[in-house]
Amino acid sequence: xxxxxxxxxxxxxxxxSDVALALYSLVAMVVGIMPRDIxxxxxxxxxxLERAGPQRITxxxxxxxxxxxxxxxxxDKLEHEGLVARRADxxxxxxxxxxxxxxxxxxxxxxxxVGTDLLVELIDGLPADQxxxxxxxxxxxxxxxxxxxxxxxxxxxxxxxxxEAQR
Amino acid sequence: xxxxxxxxxxxxxxxxSDVALALYSLVAMVVGIMPRDIxxxxxxxxxxLERAGPQRITxxxxxxxxxxxxxxxxxDKLEHEGLVARRADxxxxxxxxxxxxxxxxxxxxxxxxVGTDLLVELIDGLPADQxxxxxxxxxxxxxxxxxxxxxxxxxxxxxxxxxEAQR
DNA sequence: AAATCTATATAGACATGTCAAATAATCATG
DNA sequence: CATGATTATTTGACATGTCTATATAGATTT
Numbered sequence: 343x344x345x346x347x348x349x350x351x352x353x354x355x356x357x358x359s360d361v362a363l364a365l366y367s368l369v370a371m372v373v374g375i376m377p378r379d380i381x382x383x384x385x386x387x388x389x390x391l392e393r394a395g396p397q398r399i400t401x402x403x404x405x406x407x408x409x410x411x412x413x414x415x416x417x418d419k420l421e422h423e424g425l426v427a428r429r430a431d432x433x434x435x436x437x438x439x440x441x442x443x444x445x446x447x448x449x450x451x452x453x454x455x456v457g458t459d460l461l462v463e464l465i466d467g468l469p470a471d472q473x474x475x476x477x478x479x480x481x482x483x484x485x486x487x488x489x490x491x492x493x494x495x496x497x498x499x500x501x502x503x504x505x506e507a508q509r
Numbered sequence: 510x511x512x513x514x515x516x517x518x519x520x521x522x523x524x525x526s527d528v529a530l531a532l533y534s535l536v537a538m539v540v541g542i543m544p545r546d547i548x549x550x551x552x553x554x555x556x557x558l559e560r561a562g563p564q565r566i567t568x569x570x571x572x573x574x575x576x577x578x579x580x581x582x583x584x585d586k587l588e589h590e591g592l593v594a595r596r597a598d599x600x601x602x603x604x605x606x607x608x609x610x611x612x613x614x615x616x617x618x619x620x621x622x623v624g625t626d627l628l629v630e631l632i633d634g635l636p637a638d639q640x641x642x643x644x645x646x647x648x649x650x651x652x653x654x655x656x657x658x659x660x661x662x663x664x665x666x667x668x669x670x671x672x673e674a675q676r
Numbered sequence: 677a678a679a680t681c682t683a684t685a686t687a688g689a690c691a692t693g694t695c696a697a698a699t700a701a702t703c704a705t706g
Numbered sequence: 707c708a709t710g711a712t713t714a715t716t717t718g719a720c721a722t723g724t725c726t727a728t729a730t731a732g733a734t735t736t
Contacts, residue, residue, distance in 0.1 A: 362628035371657035461529035472649035482639035490538035
């Protein structure tokens with residue numbers, strides 16, 4: 343069927359896609375400025391452990407989207423660095439629970455501090471009215487984070503997607 | 510000198526640090542959900558090239574905070590994948606300019622689309638009043654992005670910091 | 677124009693991240 | 707309780723990301 347030129351205005355530019363673009367740009371910028379001392383995988387792992395508590399190796403693997411032996415060796419490394427520890431899983435003797443150590447928790451907290459310090463610095467550069475609008479949006483931002491967590495904890499990872507451009 | 514208990518309320522909890530925390534959490538969540546198909550370094554490189562146009566190898570190295578030969582081999586790889594191309598620098602025959610190819614631009618755009626789609630989905634899950642507050646904060650968000658860009662383009666990278674927790 | 681500086685590339689090394697296949701321990705089920 | 711499924715580890719392979727030291731070509735300075 344042919345595509346006729348539509349009379350209606352574009353059905354809605356995705357409703358909130360401009361905000362989404364601004365937020366994504368912010369994510370990209372912050373990531374590009376943050377220290378590059380750990381890999382994405384390590385950062386995500388530590389975040390998950392802090393947010394959701396001790397996790398099984400297999401669960402981490404699906405959550406991270408990598409193969410399970412990869413997590414075993416990742417945990418080996420992190421354990422060796424003292425950031426995480428393996429504990430027995432009381433409900434299943436085959437499994438282990440990977441948990442943050444105190445040092446690991448400190449590491450995550452320190453890293454977050456670096457990020458928030460940067461953002462505070464940026465926000466402090468805003469004119470008063472914009473800063474106010476941002477504060478007014480705080481509940482919304484927190485809600486978005488909460489939704490993102492739910493989304494992340496679901497099995498669903500974003501497909502590697504992108505694809506086409508690679509060839 | 511001894512620290513007396515202060516009568517004043519804490520001088521201001523960093524003014525905007527709660528917003529900063531929410532934004533940082535969002536960054537962390539989004540990064541954790543985004544496809545893991547490229548490294549931080551590649552992502553940052555492509556973003557810089559898209560945002561700021563063709564760049565010298567040396568400039569990329571300082572911008573990324575890695576050694577120059579690392580960028581040479583990174584560019585080798587990206588060039589091999591067809592995402593960037595080396596061009597002669599008209600102002601200096603020693604130098605090269607690394608530029609995005611059409612495919613590279615497409616790749617960045619597609620990847621951004623994945624991110625904004627995710628964020629649109631999240632924002633669509635907000636109650637109407639929160640969504641409104643977020644839209645009202647759009648200029649502020651855009652301004653923060655602009656400030657972040659200025660910040661990123663300055664030579665200053667955040668120190669690897671964090672440090673202490675590692676031992 | 678010689679000496680020095682600068683931009684990139686090359687070489688060689690090493691840690692990290694990743695996978696698939698095979699193994700060992702334990703669980704769950706018929 | 708024996709068989710099949712699940713959990714983690716081990717093994718062995720390979721790509722990536724990173725560095726330092728060195729080489730090469732072109733700029734810049736004196």
